[in-house]
Amino acid sequence: MADTSASHWADLAAEKIIREKGDKPRYVCASGITPSGTVHIGNFREIISVDLVARALRDRGRAVRFIYSWDDYDVFRKVPENMPNREALAKYLRQPITTVPDPRTIEAPVTADSNYARANEKELEALLPAVGIEPEYLYQAARYCASAYAEGIRRALEKKEPIREILNDHRTEPLPAQWLPVSVFCTRCNHDETTVTHWDGEWTLSYRCGNCENSESLDLRSTGAAKLPWRVDWPMRWSFEGVDFEPAGKDHHSEGGSFDTAKRIVSAVYGGEPPVTFQYDFIGVKGLGGKISSSHGEVISLRDVLEIYQPEVTRYLFAGTRPNAEFAISFDLDVIKNYEDYDRTERVYFGLEEVDEKRREKERRIYELSQVRAVPEKPPKQVPFRHLSMLLQIQLGDVDGVVAQLSGEDASSLDRLRTRAACAWSWITKHAPADFRFSLRDPGAPAEPFEDGQKVAMRLLRARVERLETFDEKALANELYAIASEAGIDSKELFKAAYRVLIGAERGPRLATFLLTVGKERLLALLAPYLA
Ligand SMILES: [Zn+2]
Incomplete structure (x- = not known):
């Protein structure tokens, strides 16, 4: 069992759940959203x-049921900007998102497995196992259509007065006296522009459709057309599933927001208790290159993040930040820093870096929670992201080649290394700042028209490289200054000249490191024109 003594926020939440909900054979932890568009990285924060x-509870020997609700019986209210076939999609507004076609196969018939909601659901469901998350999915359209909530709907209708009072406490315009806490999707045209005209006090509901003029009566026990409004639906499902824990975003946790009203409704209507909760904050995005927006609109999904961050580092970003703190996922140079932070936490975990006890406890727990599967038995080989970014540029994006060059490691390290290398190359090609990117010059390129001092410096550099058998970065860095002074030029002039020879630019990666990474053979070829 993992060490759970540390006071990580997830551990504190787990302890609160056990304290408030008592000793239970199993705890139900819930999350969910409406798949009305691409599931974005802010939604991922909740998951x-x-x-x-859930992990913190399991680490305490507790059984957990982690349910993820796809609220896919919601109305298609607007067509997101990042969707293909927007005009065709617009014809389906006001229908449940499960009867809208998959935008990528707009002509294909709508089925339970091929529709707008399902397309968004599938994208996330396919990605979550990569970050070690495998909840039990609940599909609300299927639940409603199977009349699973007939009793919950009837209960809400019976308690319409207390519900109306609770909701009116937070409304500037009160709900009318004839208001009923239910809505209907027309069984003929699927639209939600219906008016419920009568409820018989038991199971029968009558409605009229404003879109197609259809009028009929439904039996709650056999229809799938009736649905509770969100503010009643949520507490009904807390009670239905016995939810012990569910966090929510700022929007739901505001004063008089849906969490507030759900808390009151669950006890007044369903005789239940609200789950333990906390509020999580928004996620920003920082330093995006131009390429994401062309394929995904403004929406950053988990897929985009996993292109740049290996799964453990992705988990680390969230595990290492308190949920109520706003933070931004970086796609700029901070990507390197985030990888370095993760690597340091890993070294602390394995006792390879000394820190004080308090810090060690904290980092250890974050490291455990960052792992996709079990914590590795021995420290994985660490290849810094910065170094990989450089190697891959020198080797023109040959991920397999770079991995092979660095391999000789156990299978699990190799797996991580391959993923990290692929991320580094994606980052270089999609997001890295221009002055971080380079390509080595062709060794056949003519000599640069240098001043005498720079020429001498390049000749000395070449001679130095030729003598070097084992490379020592620190020693080499010192020697670069010695070479500059021997050539009678400022060290800045030497650096400029070296970058021009290597990459045809006046600036580049840290020179000593860079020279070592490029390697003796290539360096000699590039410096050949300065032989004499
Ligand atoms: Zn209709």
Whole structure:
């Protein structure tokens, strides 16, 4: 069992759940959203928050049911900007998102497995196992259509007065006296522009459709057309599933927001208790290159993040930040820093870097929670992201080649290394700042028209490289200054000249490191024109 003594926020939440909900054979942890568009990285924060708390409960020997609700019986209200076939999609507004076609196969018939909601659901469901998250998915359209909530709907209708009072406490315009806490999707045209005209006090509901003029009566026990409004639906499902823990975003946790009203409704209507909760904050995005927006609109999904961050580092970003702190996922140079932070936490975990006890406890727990599967038995080989970015540029994006060059490691390290290398190359090609990118010059290129001092410096550099058998970065860095002074030029002039020879630019990666990474053979070829 993992060490759970540390006071990580997920551990504190787990302890609170056990304290408030008592000793239970199993705890139900819930999360969910409406798949009305691409599931973005802000939505992912909720999912991973629940996953981390579920892990903390399991680390205490508790059984957990982690349910993820796809609220896919919601109305298609607007066509997101990043969707293909937007005009065709617009014809389906006001229908449940499960009867809207998959935008990528707009002509294909709508089925349970091929529709707008399902397309968004599948994208996330396919990615979550990569970050070690495997919840039990609940599909609300299927639940409603199977009349699973007939009793919950009837209960809400019976308690319409207390519900109306609770909701009116937070409304500037009160709900009318004839208001009923239910809505209907027309069984003829699928639209939600219907008016419920009568409820018989038991199971029968009558409605009229404003879109196609259809009028009929439905039996709640056999229809799938009736649905609770969100503010009643949520507490009904807390009670239905016995939810012990569910976090929510700022929008739901505001004063008079849906969490507030759901808390009151679950006890007034369903005789239940609200789950333990916390509020998680928004996620920003920083330093995006131009390429994401062309394929995904403005929406950054987990897929985009996993292109740049290996799964453990992705988990680390969230596990290492308190949920109520706003933070931005970086796609700029901070990517390197995030990888370095993760690597340091890994070294602390394995006792390879000394820190004080308090810090060690904290980092250890974050490291455990960052792992996709079990914590590795021995420290994985660490290849810094910065170094990989450089190697890959020298080797023109040959991920397999770079991995082979660095291999000789156990299979699990190799797996991580390959993923990290692929991320580094994606980062270089999609997001890295221009002055971080380079390509080595062709060794056949003519000599640069240098001043005498720079020429001498390049000749001395070449001679130095020729003598070097084992490379020592620190020693080489010192020697670069010695070479500059021997050639009678400022060290800045030497650096400029070297970068021009190597990459045809006046600036580049740290020179000593860079020279070592490029390697003796290539360096000699590039410096050949300065032989004499
Ligand atoms: Zn209709």
